[in-house]
Amino acid sequence: MKWNTRALAATGWGYALAGSAIAATTAVLWLTQAVLNLGSIYLVYLVAVVAVAAWGGGRAGMPAAVLAFLAANYFFISPRFTFTIADPQDILALIIFLALATGTSGVLARLRAEAAEAHRQTQAVAALYAQNQTLQDTATQAEVLRRTDALRVALLSAVAHDLRSPLAAIQVAAGSLLSRRFTWSAADQQAFLTMIVEQVAHINGLISNLLAQDRIEAGQLRPHKELSALGDVISRVLDRLAGRLADHPVAALISSDLPRIPFDIVEIDEVLTNLLENAVKYTPPGTPLRISAVRDGAMIRISIADRGPGIAAEHLPYLFDRYYRVHAGDNGGSGLGLAIAKGIIEAHGGTITVATPPDGGTVFTFTLPIPRATAEPIAPALMEEASR
């Protein structure tokens, strides 16, 4: 058998406990022996052995049983101070005591070991559970970080791409004006410079839109509203997107009785651009688009309808959520366009909805409120009169 130092130390401690406990018991019994018979002495020793076994386990209980057996024999069974026993009755009693003491001590030691093992297992399970929980928390955090990172990268690359085309147009226009290869007419120069100014405004709009995202998140989108004609904005967007819309016949139905209403031209331009670009991106070439703006009570209702494959019902509730993308595989979108559109429209006091009519296609509809004051057009002269 191999003994290591720890086992040896434990055994030593067991003997020491057994020795001191039985010595103390013997001393107490010696002092009180006048009032005790032999049976009581055995019982007291038995209690001592059981106590030692309960406290110190088998390593202490067994030696305590043997020591108690020897001490009882030596100190209390005649002839005293010898290990010889005169009365056969005493021999039997002592053997029964030894059996009882070792047996009890053994059972107690086993129970104690089992209890310790059960406790250890409980602890181990608790530790494993805690560890697992920590791992799960860490994994969730890592996943969130990974996804946030992936989204940030996708967003940045989408933004970079969106910015570089108008920048390239500016650079080509400015470079053409500067190049020694060309001698442009005054009209050409004017056209190039106008284009540069327009593209700068377009880039600025893109950047504002990007910043709007953060403001939407913080719920503090504040449109810079100016009294404007919605039809003009729609026409401008359609002109700007003419190239992208080339493969789709576009019908624009702008009601002639629309009042001028206060809205942020850049933001509504962005919403319209986003909805039209989506329509182009997700419908087959050749399918028609229809954009309409009509008065509906105290609001103007703008709809963009396509005749594409529509959107599966399961996507509809999440369509305006940030980063939600129906076409997960395509690298075109950041999943922010519709969320930004919703933020912008709601900041204007309107609503935006999507529907998939039974006869096919997808219809995005948003509303912009007509304030009471602007519901009826008022002549500027009259307004001046009123303010005096």
Next chain:
Amino acid sequence: MSNHAKFILVVEDNVVLRAMIVRALTEQGYLVLIAGSFRVATDQLAVKPALMILDINLPDATGWDVAAWVERHVGTVPVILISGDTPAAKRLERLHPLAFLPKPFAIDDLLDIVEAQVAPSGKFGA
């Protein structure tokens, strides 16, 4: 030089940028055809162009798709790639364009490459 006029096909979906490139090329005497998508580009390719100026990101496909289609149906056409994104090195290697010009680029750089490849029709005549 062959007898028929040589032309350059510009495939770019940004209308303003495309118009600026076309203006510079025509001013230099080149014949130019334009396309804003894969579909329109393939429609324009009944006659083999002398050169393609090709954007990678198109609404209905990629510039790589256009290049592959041309290689298969028209033959080898020199390509100048333009893009706002940095293309993968492997794809660049496979296509082997005359040049890759990251947006924004200088028009003089583009014209230098074009001139080294194709003589303007207006100057040489047909």
